[in-house]
């Protein structure tokens with residue numbers, strides 16, 4: 001904890017985000033930008049006149065970025081059990097008395113009698129929890145699509161085994177090729193896949209809205225509370241004019 005004297009009074013610096021949480025955040029942000037960018041081209045591939053080979057290449061790139069996204073997310077899920085106090089699931093998931101603290105926080109935010117939080121404030125908890133649900137949904141549906149669309153791991157081999165006419169020649173199966181594909185089984189597989197692609201696309205749109213809300217909320221909170229919220233995701237430290245309600249000591 002460090003004290004800093006400013007023209008508007010004294011601020012105290014508190015450590016909050018550990019290194020893993022900061023790396024997770026920025027790798028996740030970059031991966032999502034890449035996934036949204038390539039995802040949009042896949043979505044409008046027909047209108048853009050992309051060839052079949054072009055589509056396979058785009059989907060392959062999307063899936064490789066997706067693997068980085070999934071591994072990073074999986075590590076963050078584990079970190080939620082072993083990371084510092086502010087990285088833990090306990091600090092993210094709304095617990096007992098959540099709505100009372102949310103109400104108190106909102107009232108303080110409105111009236112100017114701000115309740116500072118070293119970790120996530122109650123409104124941020126809700127947002128982060130929903131963002132994690134959306135990200136996990138994209139990860140799970142994306143991995144299923146990677147298998148059912150271009151026969152990529154972790155489910156690609158199983159899907160090949162499902163749709164192959166001759167299972168002994170499974171390696172012949174290639175994305176968008178009809179060679180060694182059993183028509184009926186392929187239709188069955190596509191029917192199984194349908195809810196996953198629908199979920200993946202709708203969650204993509206919902207995610208776009210939530211990313212917009214997340215960034216807006218951070219900018220508004222930073223202007224109102226001035227606790228170095230944005231730079232804290234680089235430095236790990238926030239500053240406060242008074243003791244945060246969730247401070248350790």
Ligand code: HEM
Pocket residue numbers: 032035036039040042043044059062063064065066067069070135138139141142143145146147149150197200201204207
């Ligand atoms: C935040 C994360 C993600 C976003 C925003 C996202 C977005 C999108 C979008 C917009 C599409 C185009 C839908 C279409 O027209 O087909 C798409 C397709 C696809 N995504 Fe993702 N995605 C994400 C994560 C993943 C992950 C983690 C994987 C797998 C590792 C993945 C695999 C795929 C595949 C294989 C397709 C092609 C499906 C098809 O067109 O048949 N995605 N994604």
